[in-house]
Amino acid sequence: MLLKKSRYTGARAFEPQGDPGTFPGLRARRIEPLEGVIEHTVTDGDRLDHLAHHYYNDNGQWWRIVDANPELLDGGRLMHPDWVGEVILIPAAKRG
Template identity: 45%
Template sequence: MLYRGSRYAGTEVIEPVNSQGEHPRVLALRRLEPSPGVIEHVVLEGERLDHLAHRFYDDPKKYWLLLDANPGELNPFELLKPGRRIQVPRNRVVSP
């Protein structure tokens, strides 16, 4: 069950066939639109996504905004290599 205001709220529920022939209900891939109002941040030694989310959004649970804005990197630890430039989007989510 998805709560109203969830970033997954508009995502389609699909039932693909898995290797056992079952049809589990799962969410389809979520389409990521380009992030508006992006700034660039150079990662410093020891920074974490929750700390950056707290700094930029005043909410450590919004770390996923940083992940969404940097879709070329699937591993969050690679995203946080010191010296790397990452995109920091404007806070596009209002907390429920």
């Protein structure tokens, strides 16, 4: 069950096809094209929740940054130390 305003609303469901180790779930959701992007150079100690708080005033919006930079997910870890000095994209906050 999804919340009414979930970003996964509209994602298609999938059913396992004969593999007992899989479970029903949702397919990847559609990510809209970015508009009004800011470039941010990663510094030592940057965290996605801190960046989200800085740019959106809401640390729970970190997923917007991951949507724009899916390569930031490194084996489940966010913001690998090797990213220091790299430029990532920060999408504009949604209005309305």
